[in-house]
Amino acid sequence: MIVPGIGAGVREGGKLMGALRAEHAGAVGSLVVSGMLAEPLARELGAGALPGAVLVREGGTLAGAEVVVRVIAGEPSAEDRSLVDAADRAGIPVVLVQLWPQAKWTEPFVLTPFVVECRPGEGFPVGEIADRIAEAVERAPALAGAIPVLRRAVEEDVVRGSVIRAAILGALGARRGPSRPALALAQAQTVSRLRALDPQLAGTSPDPRALAGTAALVYASGFALRALARAGRGKLPAPLVQAAVAAGGTWALAEGVKRLERLLARTGGD
Numbered sequence: 001m002i003v004p005g006i007g008a009g010v011r012e013g014g015k016l017m018g019a020l021r022a023e024h025a026g027a028v029g030s031l032v033v034s035g036m037l038a039e040p041l042a043r044e045l046g047a048g049a050l051p052g053a054v055l056v057r058e059g060g061t062l063a064g065a066e067v068v069v070r071v072i073a074g075e076p077s078a079e080d081r082s083l084v085d086a087a088d089r090a091g092i093p094v095v096l097v098q099l100w101p102q103a104k105w106t107e108p109f110v111l112t113p114f115v116v117e118c119r120p121g122e123g124f125p126v127g128e129i130a131d132r133i134a135e136a137v138e139r140a141p142a143l144a145g146a147i148p149v150l151r152r153a154v155e156e157d158v159v160r161g162s163v164i165r166a167a168i169l170g171a172l173g174a175r176r177g178p179s180r181p182a183l184a185l186a187q188a189q190t191v192s193r194l195r196a197l198d199p200q201l202a203g204t205s206p207d208p209r210a211l212a213g214t215a216a217l218v219y220a221s222g223f224a225l226r227a228l229a230r231a232g233r234g235k236l237p238a239p240l241v242q243a244a245v246a247a248g249g250t251w252a253l254a255e256g257v258k259r260l261e262r263l264l265a266r267t268g269g270d
Contacts, residue, residue: 028142029066030055031133034083036071036099044126045069045149053146065092067137069129071118073099076108084111093136097129127153141196151197159254162190163247170246183246187253194257 031054033042038056046054062068068087072080076096087094096108101117108115114132118124130153134140141158144150169183 028139028146029064031067031069031143031147032057032062032065033069033071034058035080035097036073038071041069041071041097041124041129044124045129045147048148050146053143062087062090062092065090066139066143067133068092068094069097069133070094071097071099072108076111081111095129095132095136097124130154131157141193145196145198155194155197158190158193159251162186162193162254163251166250167243167247170242170244171240183250187250190250190254191257194254 030052031045033045033054033056038058042054042056057065065087068083070080070083076084080096084094084096093114094112095114095116096112097116097118098108099118100120114136116125116128116132126149130150133143133150134153134157137143140150140154144154165186166183169186
């Protein structure tokens with residue numbers, strides 16, 4: 001018979017291990033570029049990318065696409081609208097890059113919320129396009145692991161979203177009961193997403209020993225953060241204290257993972 005407390009810890013550890021594996025599960029699709037000037041944009045987005053990660057396609061072919069970047073000029077054509085409709089049915093997000101935007105051109109924002117304006121003489125705003133891809137793609141970290149141009153935007157999006165989510169969990173926990181397990185699970189998901197940005201891990205299964213060690217670290221840090229939150233009670237409102245501790249702890253964990261990955265990248269993983 002397993003002691004209840006130990007059994008709960010084992011179950012939580014299993015959930016953390018699953019969350020840490022999640023972002024590495026299954027192959028990620030390609031970034032497909034189409035439309036006017038698709039070739040030069042694909043070259044910029046594909047700088048240093050793994051083979052097949054960035055493709056130029058015309059004719060509305062969406063097979064194997066993780067996201068489509070469609071370059072348009074003027075109002076969207078029937079072909080543009082057909083492509084967006086087909087992508088919506090397939091669950092594939094579309095980022096529209098609008099050349100020479102005019103104030104009266106509003107239809108792109110009706111087709112998709114992910115629109116980037118490219119003004120004359122300024123070249124493609126690759127950083128802004130990367131930002132929209134980071135927002136649009138569910139598995140953006142895995143995609144960015146294969147496409148270096150996306151990594152900054154995706155990393156920032158992951159950390160920002162994780163800190164906000166942690167603050168909400170902390171504040172809710174102060175009113176509805178313990179939030180430590182939920183926070184630990186969210187932090188494990190954050191670690192998984194950040195580790196997926198490592199090009200050396202793209203398309204590979206994570207080392208079980210590394211997963212177990214990371215799960216143990218996240219599990220232990222949850223208790224440390226709970227103790228810190230309890231120490232701050234009485235000085236400030238409990239929801240504020242728990243939100244601040246949860247957000248700060250998640251940010252620190254994310255920064256630690258990022259620095260470790262950069263150190264491993266410089267040393268070749270030794």
